[in-house]
Each structure stands twice: as structure tokens, then as C-alpha cells.
Amino acid sequence: MAVFYLVAFLSIFFSLLVIFSKNPVHSVIYLIITFFTFTIHYVLLNAQFLAIVNFIVYMGAIMVLFLYVLMLLDLNVNSEPVKSSLMKIAGIVAGMCLLVTLAGALKGSGFLPAGAHEEVVQRPNLGLVKNLGQVLFHDFLLPFEVSSLLLLSAMVGAVLLAKREPREI
Amino acid sequence: MQDIVKTIQGVPLNHYILLSAIIFSIGVTGVLIRRNAIVIFMSVELMLNAVNLLLTAFSAFSNDPAGQVFVFFIMALAAAEVAVGLAIIVMIYRNTNTIDINVMNRLKW
Numbered sequence: 001m002a003v004f005y006l007v008a009f010l011s012i013f014f015s016l017l018v019i020f021s022k023n024p025v026h027s028v029i030y031l032i033i034t035f036f037t038f039t040i041h042y043v044l045l046n047a048q049f050l051a052i053v054n055f056i057v058y059m060g061a062i063m064v065l066f067l068y069v070l071m072l073l074d075l076n077v078n079s080e081p082v083k084s085s086l087m088k089i090a091g092i093v094a095g096m097c098l099l100v101t102l103a104g105a106l107k108g109s110g111f112l113p114a115g116a117h118e119e120v121v122q123r124p125n126l127g128l129v130k131n132l133g134q135v136l137f138h139d140f141l142l143p144f145e146v147s148s149l150l151l152l153s154a155m156v157g158a159v160l161l162a163k164r165e166p167r168e169i
Numbered sequence: 170m171q172d173i174v175k176t177i178q179g180v181p182l183n184h185y186i187l188l189s190a191i192i193f194s195i196g197v198t199g200v201l202i203r204r205n206a207i208v209i210f211m212s213v214e215l216m217l218n219a220v221n222l223l224l225t226a227f228s229a230f231s232n233d234p235a236g237q238v239f240v241f242f243i244m245a246l247a248a249a250e251v252a253v254g255l256a257i258i259v260m261i262y263r264n265t266n267t268i269d270i271n272v273m274n275r276l277k278w
Contacts, residue, residue, distance in 0.1 A: 012192065019196075098197055151245060151248070154249030158255075
């Protein structure tokens with residue numbers, strides 16, 4: 001139980017560092033650490049498959065993509081555009097207002113009857129690959145195939161966008 | 170694994186909702202206060218991950234594997250989104266030599 005609060009504190013701390021650090025490369029590093037804490041959360045929630053996919057896809061693929069683009073654009077110099085402090089304060093106030101609204105809505109809704117948290121993780125093998133695969137390929141077969149189409153179109157679009165246009169047109 | 174199951178059992182679902190709300194708000198704040206397009210993108214990733222964590226928590230608390238399948242789909246979608254978005258950022262940087270989003274206000278009149 002204490003592990004959850006420790007890891008939750010770490011996630012909040014590192015996600016704050018992501019948005020407040022000046023250097024974008026440091027932001028990416030902190031984001032990787034944040035995603036690692038999310039992986040620990042998935043393990044604690046007994047979702048082993050998602051933990052591994054989060055580890056591979058987010059910490060591996062997406063973060064490498066971010067770092068690669070960041071180094072390709074040569075932004076690790078202090079060319080960081082600064083926003084006026086008034087806008088920053090307004091943004092922070094707006095974000096905190098959203099947080100207060102969400103927390104107030106949660107508190108006021110009376111969501112969750114008392115004692116609902118005692119039946120956590122009744123089926124310990126809920127998040128295993130075998131279980132998830134059966135659900136994925138029985139109930140969600142069409143969305144799965146459509147998502148492959150989405151990935152293909154995203155790949156074509158990314159290549160087309162990032163390609164340098166020929167000059168003669 | 171039984172230890173892990175025991176470990177989680179004391180944490181109420183409300184705390185997961187609160188944690189996800191906090192991280193989502195941090196992502197929104199990041200979008201609002203930064204002008205670097207890549208950092209804004211990373212804040213969007215943070216928001217997506219907060220939602221993922223909440224879906225997984227709901228799935229584990231209600232014993233329904235469908236929530237975790239949704240998280241899987243969201244991860245696939247996030248990968249596609251990152252690829253296209255970073256390609257757009259690279260193209261913008263090539264055309265304007267900056268990724269300050271205040272330069273990209275051509276659609277505003």
C-alpha cells in the first residue's frame with residue numbers, strides 16, 4: 001500500500017519536472033522516468049501485459065522518437081522561447097482550477113459505495129497475455145484490424161510529411 | 170505475485186482517480202504555459218498516460234478486461250499520433266526555423 005503512495009508521489013514529482021524544466025532534453029528524460037513510474041503502477045494494478053507494452057512502446061519507441069527529433073532539430077541550446085510571466089501564472093491558475101473542479105466533482109458525486117475497494121483484483125490473472133488476447137481477438141477483432149489500418153496510414157502520412165519536397169514544382 | 174495482490178488491496182479507487190486527475194491537470198498546465206511545440210507534445214502524452222492509468226485502474230477494480238484492451242488501443246493511437254505530429258513539427262521547423270508556437274498563427278486572422 002505504501003508502495004503505491006511512494007510511486008504516485010514520484011509520478012507527480014517527475015511530471016511536474018517535465019513541464020517546468022527549461023531544457024527540452026531534460027524534459028524528455030524526466031518524461032521517461034514518469035513513464036517508468038507508470039509502468040510500476042501497471043505492475044501494482046496486476047496488468048502485466050500493459051506494463052510490458054508501456055515499457056516497450058512508450059519508454060522505447062516514442063521516447064526515442066522524441067529524443068531523435070529533439071537532437072535533429074538541435075534545440076538543446078538555450079533557444080527556449082519564453083512566455084510572459086502573466087501568461088504563465090494564468091496557465092497555472094487555469095490548470096489548478098481544472099484540478100480543483102475534477103477533485104470536487106469526484107468528492108461531490110458520491111462515486112463508489114463504501115467498501116468497494118475491498119474487492120480489488122479478484123482475478124489475479126486478469127491482465128495476463130492469455131486473458132487479454134482472448135478478449136482482444138474475440139470481442140475486439142474489428143477494432144484491432146482497423147487500428148492496423150490507422151498505423152499504416154500514420155506511417156505513410158509521417159513519411160510524406162517529413163520528406164523534403166522537390167523544388168521544381 | 171500474491172504479495173503484489175496484497176499490496177494493492179488497500180488502495181481505494183478514489184486515490185487512483187485523484188492521481189490521474191492530478192497528472193492530467195499537470196499535462197493541461199504544461200500545454201498552457203509552454204511555447205516549445207515539442208514540450209507541448211510531451212504534455213499531451215502525459216495526459217494520454219493519465220487516462221491510460223485510470224482506465225487500467227477501473228478495469229482492475231471491476232474485473233473487466235475490456236478496459237485494458239482499450240488502453241492497448243490508446244497506445245497504438247498514441248504511437249500513430251506521435252509519428253504524424255513529430256513529422257509536422259519537423260516540417261514546421263524546416264520552413265520557419267523555429268518551433269515557437271507563437272510563430273504558427275497564420276490561421277488566426
